[in-house]
Each structure stands twice: as C-alpha cells, then as structure tokens.
Amino acid sequence: MSTKGTAAKSASGAAMSKYDVEVESRLKALEAKANAPVSTGGDTSELEAKVDAIIGALKAKMPGQFKDL
Numbered sequence: 001m002s003t004k005g006t007a008a009k010s011a012s013g014a015a016m017s018k019y020d021v022e023v024e025s026r027l028k029a030l031e032a033k034a035n036a037p038v039s040t041g042g043d044t045s046e047l048e049a050k051v052d053a054i055i056g057a058l059k060a061k062m063p064g065q066f067k068d069l
Helices: 018-035 044-061
Strands: none
Touching: none
16 A cells, blocks of 8 residues: 655655755755855955055056056
C-alpha cells in the first residue's frame, strides 16, 4: 500500500526533499545577506584622499601614461 508523500513544493511546483528544503532556506538566507546594504562605518573622504594621493604619485612617476586620471 503506498501513501502519498507530503514533500514541500518548489516555486515551479516540483516536490522537494527535506535536504532540498534545507538547502533552499540556506540559499535564501545567503541571498538576503548578500543583498543587504553594507555600512563602511567610516568617512568616504578619507578613502578619496588616499585615492587622490595614489593618482598624484602615479602622475608624478609616469605623467604620459596617467595624464587622463
């Protein structure tokens, strides 16, 4: 006598095993974490100053190559 399973359904309607359900929940959690905004926790002007210093050094060493920066 066979019994009908009560497996979870995917978005497409296909049956999913317990493992598939667990993997799907972990994937959704990772995607949510990846899409969350990241706080730098600092002032961007400090980073801009460092980039400007690097650009200045490059222009001083090789003015022909980095004139467009």
